[in-house]
Amino acid sequence: MPFDIECRLQTKAGEYRWFHAMATNVRDEDGQPVRMAGSIRDITVRKETEDALFGLNRRNSLILLSAGEGIYGLDLQGRNTFTNPAAASMLGYEPDDLVGGLMHEIIHNRQHDDTSDFRKDCPLFVAFQNGEIYHNEEERLWRKDGTNFLADYTSSPIRDEQNEFFGAVVLIKDMTLRHTAEAERQHFIAELEHKNTELEQFTYTVSHDLKSPLVTIRGFLGYVRKAIRTGKRDQAEADLQRIDSAATKMQGLLSNLLELSRVGYTREVIDDVNLHEVAHEALELISSHRSRVSNVDVHISSFLPIVRGDRVRLLELFQNLLENAFKFLGSQAVPTIEIDIRQDGNDRVIFVRDNGMGIDPAYQEKVFDVFERLDHGVQGTGVGLALAKRIVLLHHGRIWIESVGQGTGTTVCWTLN
Amino acid sequence: MQEKFSQEKAFRVLVIEDDPDHAELIRRSLSEHPTPHEIINLEDGEVAMNFLAAISLEGATSSSQRPHIILLDLRLPKISGHTILKKVKTTPILQSIPVIILTTSNAPQDVSEAYMNHANSYLIKPQDFQDFVGLVEVIGTSWLDWNTKELHPTP
Numbered sequence: 001m002p003f004d005i006e007c008r009l010q011t012k013a014g015e016y017r018w019f020h021a022m023a024t025n026v027r028d029e030d031g032q033p034v035r036m037a038g039s040i041r042d043i044t045v046r047k048e049t050e051d052a053l054f055g056l057n058r059r060n061s062l063i064l065l066s067a068g069e070g071i072y073g074l075d076l077q078g079r080n081t082f083t084n085p086a087a088a089s090m091l092g093y094e095p096d097d098l099v100g101g102l103m104h105e106i107i108h109n110r111q112h113d114d115t116s117d118f119r120k121d122c123p124l125f126v127a128f129q130n131g132e133i134y135h136n137e138e139e140r141l142w143r144k145d146g147t148n149f150l151a152d153y154t155s156s157p158i159r160d161e162q163n164e165f166f167g168a169v170v171l172i173k174d175m176t177l178r179h180t181a182e183a184e185r186q187h188f189i190a191e192l193e194h195k196n197t198e199l200e201q202f203t204y205t206v207s208h209d210l211k212s213p214l215v216t217i218r219g220f221l222g223y224v225r226k227a228i229r230t231g232k233r234d235q236a237e238a239d240l241q242r243i244d245s246a247a248t249k250m251q252g253l254l255s256n257l258l259e260l261s262r263v264g265y266t267r268e269v270i271d272d273v274n275l276h277e278v279a280h281e282a283l284e285l286i287s288s289h290r291s292r293v294s295n296v297d298v299h300i301s302s303f304l305p306i307v308r309g310d311r312v313r314l315l316e317l318f319q320n321l322l323e324n325a326f327k328f329l330g331s332q333a334v335p336t337i338e339i340d341i342r343q344d345g346n347d348r349v350i351f352v353r354d355n356g357m358g359i360d361p362a363y364q365e366k367v368f369d370v371f372e373r374l375d376h377g378v379q380g381t382g383v384g385l386a387l388a389k390r391i392v393l394l395h396h397g398r399i400w401i402e403s404v405g406q407g408t409g410t411t412v413c414w415t416l417n
Numbered sequence: 418m419q420e421k422f423s424q425e426k427a428f429r430v431l432v433i434e435d436d437p438d439h440a441e442l443i444r445r446s447l448s449e450h451p452t453p454h455e456i457i458n459l460e461d462g463e464v465a466m467n468f469l470a471a472i473s474l475e476g477a478t479s480s481s482q483r484p485h486i487i488l489l490d491l492r493l494p495k496i497s498g499h500t501i502l503k504k505v506k507t508t509p510i511l512q513s514i515p516v517i518i519l520t521t522s523n524a525p526q527d528v529s530e531a532y533m534n535h536a537n538s539y540l541i542k543p544q545d546f547q548d549f550v551g552l553v554e555v556i557g558t559s560w561l562d563w564n565t566k567e568l569h570p571t572p
Contacts, residue, residue: 204524208492211521215542216438223445242438363495 001025006043018047070151070172073158078104078128081167090151090174092144103170104128107141124155131157131165138175150175205370209253213246220246256383260370263313263390273311275304275350279339282318290326301340304350307416309395317391320384321352321412328410329356347415351402355409364401385412392416420457422482428454431484433465433501434519435493439542443488443519457484462496466504473510484514489536491520491527499530506535 004022011017023038064071070087072080080098088095091107098106104125127134139153152173157165220239227236279300287294307314322337329335338353359367370386392399392414399414422429430447434440440458447454459465472482487505491498498518505511515537520527523541531539 204522208521211542212436212439215521216436216442219442220438242441246438360495 003038006047017042017044019043070170070174072098072103072170072172074103074128074155074168074170076166078102078125087170087172090143090149090172091141092147097144107143108139124153128155128157128168131159133157139172141172150179202370206253206257210250213250213253216246217243256387260383260387260390263316263387263394269310269312270308271311272306273309273314274306275314276300276302278311278315279304279318282315282322285315285319286322286326295335296326296329297334297336299336299338299340301338303341304339305341305348309416313391313394317388317414318352320388320391324384324388324412325352325354325356325410328359329354330407332356349413349415351411351413353409353411357410358405358408359401359403359410360405361403364403367401368399388412388414422455422457422484424455428486429482429484430454430456430486430488431468432456432458432488433462433493433498434458434488434490435460436490439490460494462493462498462501465493465501466496469501469504469508469511473508476510480510483510487514487516488519489516491518491522491531499527499534502531502534502536 002022002024006018006020008016008018019040020043021038021040023036025033026035026037028034064082064084067084067086070084070090072083072087075081080101080103083093083095083098085095088098091098104122108122108124124134124136124139134153134155136153138150140148141151141153142148152171152175154171155168156171158167158169159165220243224236224239224243227233227239283298283300318339322339325337329337332355334355336355339351340353341348341350343349368385368389370383389399395416397414397416399412402411402413403409432440432443434443437460440460444456444458447456459468468482472480475482489498489501493501498520502516502518505514505516516535518531518536518539519542520540521542528539
C-alpha cells in the first residue's frame with residue numbers, strides 16, 4: 001500500500017525526531033506488486049518551527065482578543081487586515097465585517113458637519129501614507145449605525161527587515177466616557193460656586209439686618225441713661241419704646257431666618273397636592289388675622305391642578321404670595337386678587353395677580369432677595385418672597401414677577417418641575 | 418421730616434438713611450453741635466437720586482439746595498448707597514461735596530468699593546453709644562467748624 005506520512009521515530013541515539021516518509025508500490029509486467037520504493041526525510045527542524053509559530057500565533061491571538069483597546073491592522077492601501085473584538089465593538093461591526101475594507105472611507109470619511117473628508121486633506125491619512133506615526137486624542141470616528149464618537153487614535157507603521165513600511169497598526173480608545181465625567185465635574189463645580197456666592201450674599205444681608213436694631217438699642221440706651229441722670233425725662237418713654245420695637249424686630253428677623261433655613265433642610269413629603277384646596281386654605285388662614293380681607297375680591301380659579309409636591313410647603317407658598325398681594329394693594333376702589341393658571345408653551349404657569357401698587361421692572365429680581373424691602377410704608381420683614389422662591393426652587397420650578405410698574409398691579413408667576 | 422433746605426445761612430446736612438431710629442440718633446448727636454445746621458433725611462435710594470439729580474440740573478454750586486455734606490448709608494431700599502456715592506462723585510456740580518459713609522457693614526469689599534468710588538470717609542456704625550456720638554462729633558468738628566469760618570469769616 002502506498003503511504004505518505006509524518007511520524008515520530010526514535011533514532012539509534014535514543015532521541016525522538018520527526019520524519020516524513022513516503023513510498024509507492026513497484027509492479028511487474030503483470031501488475032503484481034513486487035516491492036516498495038520510497039524515501040524518508042528528517043523534518044524535525046521544520047516541525048519545531050511550525051509548532052513555535054503556532055504557539056506564537058495562538059498567544060498573539062489571545063492578546064488581540066483580550067485587549068480592552070481597539071486594535072486593527074492596515075495594509076499599504078489602507079485596507080483592514082485584522083480587527084480585534086474591542087475595535088469592532090467600538091465601531092459597531094463584527095470583526096469579520098471590516099477585514100478587507102478601506103478603513104478611512106468606513107470610519108473616518110465624514111467630518112461632523114457631513115462634508116467629505118478626502119484622503120489628501122486628512123492629516124490622519126496623509127501621515128499613514130508617509131509611514132508616520134499619528135496620534136490624536138480626540139479623533140472623531142463613525143460607527144456602523146451612523147453615530148460618531150471621539151477616540152484616542154494612534155497609528156504606527158509596521159516595517160519589514162529593510163525598514164520599508166508595509167502597513168500600520170492602529171490603536172483606538174473611546175473617549176466619550178472621559179468627556180461625560182469631565183462635563184459632570186464642571187457642572188458640579190459651577191453649582192457649588194453658585195451656592196457659595198448665594199450663601200455669602202445671604203450672610204452679608206442677614207448680618208446687616210441684625211446689626212441695625214442693635215445699634216438702635218445701644219444708641220437709645222445711652223440717651224435713656226442720660227435722661228435718668230439729668231432728670232430730663234420727657235423723651236425717655238418714647239426712647240424706651242424705640243428700644244422695645246428694635247428688640248421685637250430682631251426677634252422677628254431671627255424667627256424668619258429659622259423658617260427660611262428650615263425649607264430645604266427638613267425632609268419633604270411628596271404627595272399629590274390639590275392646589276385649588278391649598279389656595280382656599282391659605283386664604284382662610286390669612287383672613288383669620290387680616291382685617292382687610294373682606295373688602296378685597298379674591299378669585300381662586302377652579303382650574304388649579306393637582307400636582308406632585310410637599311403640601312405643607314405649597315400651603316406656605318400660597319400664604320406668602322397672598323400676604324404679599326394683600327400688603328401691596330395700596331389704596332384703591334376695587335382691590336382684587338386672582339389666583340389662576342395659564343399655559344405658556346410647554347409650561348403650566350400658576351400666578352397670583354393683584355391690581356395694587358406694582359413693582360418697578362428694575363427691582364423685579366431684587367424683591368426675591370431676603371429682607372429686601374421696597375416700601376417702608378408697608379409692614380413686614382421682607383422674607384415672604386425669599387421664602388416663596390425657596391419653596392418653588394425646591395420643587396424644581398421657576399418664579400418671577402410680571403409688572404409694568406407703579407399702580408398697575410403685580411403678577412407673581414411660578415412653574416413647578 | 419422736611420424735604421427741602423430752607424434756611425439761608427445754615428450748614429446743610431443731607432442724611433441718606435433708611436432706618437428712622439438711626440436717623441434720629443444722628444439728628445440728636447448733630448444737634449449737640451453749636452453751629453446752626455439744617456438736616457434733611459431721605460429714606461430711600463430712589464428719592465435720594467432724584468433729589469441729587471434735581472440739584473445738578475439747577476447747574477450751580479451755589480444752589481440753595483446743595484448740601485455741604487452727605488452722610489450716606491450703604492444699604493438702602495431700591496438703589497444702593499454705592500450707586501449714590503458713584504453718582505455724586507462723577508457729577509461735576511456734586512463732586513466736591515464730602516461724602517461720609519456711615520454703615521453697619523465692616524465687610525472689606527464694601528470698604529474698598531467705597532474708597533474706590535472716592536468716599537471721603539468710611540465710618541462703621543458701632544454698637545457703642547459713646548463711639549457713635551464721638552464719630553458724629555468728629556465729623557461735626559472738622560467740617561462744620563471749617564464751614565463756620567467760611568460762613569462767618571473772621572474780619
